[in-house]
Amino acid sequence: MASRSNSPISGIQSLLRDERFWKIAFQALIVLFVVDLLWHFSATLNDNMLGRGIKFGFSFLKNPAGFAIGESLLDYEAQDTYTKVIQVGIINSLRVMILGVILATIMGIAAGVASFSNNWLLNKISRAYVGLVQNVPLLLQLFFWYLAVFFSFPAPRNPxxxxNANLSWFVLSKKxxxxxxxSFTPDTWTGLILLAVSLLLVGLFFNSIKVVRSGSYRGGIGSLMGYGFNLLLIPVxxxxxxxxxxxxxxxxxVYFKGAFPSLMSSPQGLWVIVLLVLIIPLVxxxxxxxxxxxxQGESGKPQLIAIALLLLLGLVILLFALGWQSPVAALKDDGTFxxxxxxxxxxxxxxxxxxxxLTFYTGAFIAEIVRAGIQSVSQGQWEAARSLGLNSGLAMRMVVFPQALRVIIPPLNSQFANLAKNSSLALAxxxxxxYSVANTTFNQTGRPVEVFLLMMxxxxIINLLISFNMNQLNSAVQFKER
Incomplete structure (x- = not known):
């Protein structure tokens, strides 16, 4: 008779000794716990709302809002619905986020690179800017810019x-x-904003297709859920x-037209589409x-000439086809405004x-990120660039900065997300x-839960799109090992 120690291990015992089983089981328990917790919270919330005679729902969004909005790219009036109010608020927030990200990036890169400048004054200004802005609360800075700077502009009748009045480039007043x-119409600006959001979604779409085609669902419950999520995400x-x-x-x-119909509603918008199409042959x-x-070891001169011609065409369109206008202050016969x-x-x-x-505040943090990224590049790279006869500017632009991107981009992701979230301080x-229009909405409707869920x-979604696309960019700049 065979001894007990030599008997084959049963299927259940083998499963319990398998480390992979316990990893999957632990993940499944965590998922069930989170689902149960959310179910408990939602049930408690629903009971409390019913106790106050309120039924959870979003039907109130169809009611007239009854309040005006100071500025909007959409054609909004006070009698429009709360749904349109929320959409106006989203478009206004995206206006701030998109321009803020662009300007803060330019400001941060300029200040970060300037900290390595041989010019003593430029170097000290860069360090003073970073040290001052980083240590002052953002809300206080917003009050400073609004009340101390912009609100101190002269009255409209004395701008x-x-x-000078005959050749006015800038007109500043409290107005x-x-x-x-x-000369873009509001529809054209809305189309550009929607196009920017669409480009962020395109990256997510192609990544979801890549995940589904590669079959990366093999290897655990987490991968399986990720595969299923990407599969459902594609039609959405x-x-x-x-x-x-x-x-x-x-x-x-949906109280806005799509990006392309909005752009095609004006001649200038059509030229913007032409500029976007030119990007394809350039790439x-x-x-x-x-x-x-x-x-093949060729010079690439024919392609370079074609690229130069396309860039020249784009520059001509940019300068002469978009209807650029300078502001003109109206004058009376006696020369007064x-x-x-x-x-x-x-x-x-x-x-x-x-x-x-937001530009100055976020730019200060980006400047430190850029400075750290440049410092991460070894001194040998600087010396190699100088040995090729490159001056400091060319060495920075062509050798050092491209290598620093692998260190710069990951924390840059966080700063862009912070800028998007900090834009909610515009209410102040x-x-x-x-956030501003949503705050008025839930004060009037008494529906803070539903409104806050929409805001959240x-x-x-905005921060996830930023994070995902920055992660994709980070993967593109990393060194590829063979």
């Missing part, structure tokens, strides 16, 4: 005109800031992209030239204050962003 700009993204890009009718719950030619130089301004691009004081505050200076979902 500050630069350089707003007027600067040279393209397709529908969302359709509305953002090709929705021709503004109404019935193709650039990759073709790189392949010719690397694989009437308070009216025609032409140019108008920025409200509230919008200018929130964008300026009266700019009608999402919106900010969550």
């Amino acid at each position: 500050f005109v630069f350089p 707003g800031i007027y600067i040279p700009g393209p 993204l397709l529908v969302t992209e359709f509305f953002l890009l090709f929705n021709w009718n503004a109404g019935k719950g 193709v030619l650039a990759r073709w030239r790189t392949k010719m130089i690397a694989e 009437t308070g009216g301004v025609t032409g140019g691009l108008k920025l409200s004081l509230e919008y200018a204050a929130i964008v300026t505050g 200076i009266g700019y009608p962003d999402l 979902a919106t900010y969550l």
